[in-house]
Amino acid sequence: xxxxxxxxxxxxxxxxxxxxxxxxxxKAPFIYIVDDVFKGNAWLTSRISLAYADQLIFISxxxxxxxxxxxxxxxxxxxxxKDRPSGxxxxxxxxxLDLAKAVAIMLTNPGESKDYQGWDLVKTPAIYHVGVPxxxxxxxxxxxxxxxTGPEKKLGINSDYTPFDQVILDPxxxxxxxxxxxxxxxxxxxxxxxxxxxxxxxxxxxxxxxxKAHDLCKEIFVDGDGTEEELQDKLMMASWHxxxxxxxxxxxxxxxxxxGLGYLLGTKHGIGNCIVFDHLEEFYxxxxxxxKEMKKIxxxxxxxxxxxxxxxxxxxxxxxxxxxxxxxxxxxxxxxWKKSITREKLKALYQKM
Ligand code: NAD
Ligand code: ZN
Numbered sequence: 001x002x003x004x005x006x007x008x009x010x011x012x013x014x015x016x017x018x019x020x021x022x023x024x025x026x027k028a029p030f031i032y033i034v035d036d037v038f039k040g041n042a043w044l045t046s047r048i049s050l051a052y053a054d055q056l057i058f059i060s061x062x063x064x065x066x067x068x069x070x071x072x073x074x075x076x077x078x079x080x081x082k083d084r085p086s087g088x089x090x091x092x093x094x095x096x097l098d099l100a101k102a103v104a105i106m107l108t109n110p111g112e113s114k115d116y117q118g119w120d121l122v123k124t125p126a127i128y129h130v131g132v133p134x135x136x137x138x139x140x141x142x143x144x145x146x147x148x149t150g151p152e153k154k155l156g157i158n159s160d161y162t163p164f165d166q167v168i169l170d171p172x173x174x175x176x177x178x179x180x181x182x183x184x185x186x187x188x189x190x191x192x193x194x195x196x197x198x199x200x201x202x203x204x205x206x207x208x209x210x211x212k213a214h215d216l217c218k219e220i221f222v223d224g225d226g227t228e229e230e231l232q233d234k235l236m237m238a239s240w241h242x243x244x245x246x247x248x249x250x251x252x253x254x255x256x257x258x259x260g261l262g263y264l265l266g267t268k269h270g271i272g273n274c275i276v277f278d279h280l281e282e283f284y285x286x287x288x289x290x291x292k293e294m295k296k297i298x299x300x301x302x303x304x305x306x307x308x309x310x311x312x313x314x315x316x317x318x319x320x321x322x323x324x325x326x327x328x329x330x331x332x333x334x335x336x337w338k339k340s341i342t343r344e345k346l347k348a349l350y351q352k353m
Contacts, residue, residue, distance in 0.1 A: 001247070002131075002142055004166045007236075009229070012132065012170040016049050019087060022128055028083040029053040033073075033100045035092030035134060036060045037176075044091075044173070053081055061095040064268060067114040067150040070102040077107065084108075087128040093185065094138030094147075094269065097131045101146040101162050104129035113157065114150040122159035131164040134173040136235040137185035137270065139192060139243020141167050147269070154263040154321060169240070171232040183221075183300050184270030186235055187291065190217040191273050192242040194287035195252035199331040202249055210245035213238045221294040252332035253283045256325045257349065260318030265306065274302050279352045283332065307350045319346045 006014060019030055029052060036058040038044045050056060057073070077085060084107060090100025104126040106113050116122050133141045140146075144163050145156030156162075177185075193214040196206050216238035219225040226234065258272035267275065274291075281288045295302065307315075323329070323346065329337040 001144075002163050002165070002167050005169060006167075007169040009170060009172045009233070011168055012044075012047060012173060015047065015089075015130075015132070015168060018166060018168070019089070019130070022087050024086045025083065026052045027081070028086040029055055029081055030087045030089060031077055031085050031103075032056040032089045032091060033096055033103065034058055035096045038091070038134075048091075055080070059092075059096060059099060061093055063266065064095050064262065065099045065102065065146070065148050067112065067117070067148045070099065070106055070113040070148065073099070073103050074106045074113075077103070085127055087130060089130040089132065091132040091134060093133065093135040094140040094188075097133060097138070097140040097164075098146040098148070100129055100131065101126070101140075101164065102148060102157060105146070105157060105159070105161060113148060114152070116157045116159075117148060117150050117153060117155040119158045120160070122157060122161045124161070126161045128165050130166040130168065132168045132170070132173065133236070133239070135177045135181065135185050136171075136174055136232070136239040137187070137189040137242075139189065139239050139246065141169070142240050142243035142247070144247060149263060153324060154259045155325075169236050171229070171236045174232050174236065179298070180300065181270070183294075183298055184268075184274055186217070186221065186238075187274050187277070187294075188270045189213060189235070189239045189242040190221070190291065190294075191254050191277055191287075192246050192251060193217065194284050195254060195332065196242075196245040196249045198284055198287065199249050199252055200334050201331040206245045206247075206249040209241045210249075213241035213245060216241070218290075222290070222297065224297075250327050250331035252328055253280055256322045256328040256332075257318075257346065259325060260320075260322040260346075260350070261306070261353070263321045264310075264314055264318050267306065271303070274300075275306065275353050276349075278302050279349055304353075307353045310350075315347050315350055316343075318350055319343050322346055 088104040145158040196210045254277040257276045261267040
């Protein structure tokens with residue numbers, strides 16, 4: 001679990017105070033990995049105070065993190081500083097938060113990041129790392145995984161060393177998020193809840209967080225219950241609870257199939273989940289019905305026909321990625337999932353998308 005967290009509008013102002021006791025020495029910098037959407041945004045960047053060899057690296061979130069990108073960043077950091085960093089601070093959405101987590105792990109673990117995609121393969125604690133979400137929904141700020149696309153698979157580095165040591169939850173930072181993206185990333189949280197609450201891995205821990213996040217999603221996306229600021233606050237906490245819910249259970253069908261789309265077509269996580277979930281009535285009847293209602297309320301068009309031009313070889317790639325995520329299927333369907341989840345079934349579903 002994340003060991004320290006602060007919450008509140010304006011809490012981002014505490015960043016320097018939080019970091020300064022963690023500085024190891026003047027040669028060991030803090031490295032800030034920041035979404036490049038904030039380049040030139042003085043409102044945010046003026047509150048990051050660089051000292052000694054500290055470095056701010058702007059990174060685009062246009063593409064989701066890759067293992068090669070993590071390895072390059074780590075090499076660049078090692079080559080440009082005399083000491084290992086005092087800390088890595090990720091400021092952005094799931095893409096940037098996951099990059100920050102992966103870089104912190106790979107600064108202390110030998111080899112390439114692709115070698116650690118899987119469960120509990122990381123042996124050495126990561127460098128101190130801090131997460132500051134600027135868009136709510138993924139739960140990446142609280143989870144024990146960092147999802148990376150590697151040469152062979154899209155899979156997380158799931159480990160006890162992955163979670164942030166410190167998270168700053170400042171809902172004010174989410175104020176500039178475009179509406180469609182707000183919906184897609186918000187729906188990631190909603191889908192986490194549906195998949196967790198309807199999964200065979202569910203336990204009292206996951207259920208308590210999942211139900212709270214699900215209720216908050218309804219208040220936000222169905223009832224519109226609150227001012228704009230209150231809704232931002234609620235979505236940030238929904239994301240946190242949704243992430244906590246899957247920490248002790250698993251996601252399900254939408255995520256497995258969305259990873260296939262992401263791997264082959266580069267479809268981003270939030271929108272990819274929406275594209276898939278729209279067709280999953282069979283697995284999650286109530287969850288999908290409410291999703292369709294929320295889509296309508298917010299006037300959101302989900303892309304159609306993204307698989308219409310694909311050939312059999314390409315369908316096979318997506319099916320391989322999706323079916324490789326065994327724990328997700330086991331959670332969604334049960335131990336005997338292979339009896340009902342066949343390649344033909346997944347192909348037929350992908351063909352609808
Ligand atoms: P994202 O980080 O890709 O950001 C989406 C878009 O919103 C980007 O264009 C970004 O620049 C923009 N943005 C972010 N904050 C903004 C702000 N305040 N104002 C204006 N624009 C802003 O999207 P996401 O949905 O947060 O994250 C998706 C990623 O998260 C995927 O890589 C996915 O695999 C990962 N993920 C990780 C976990 C986990 O547990 N680690 C869980 C779910 C998803
Ligand atoms: Zn997700």
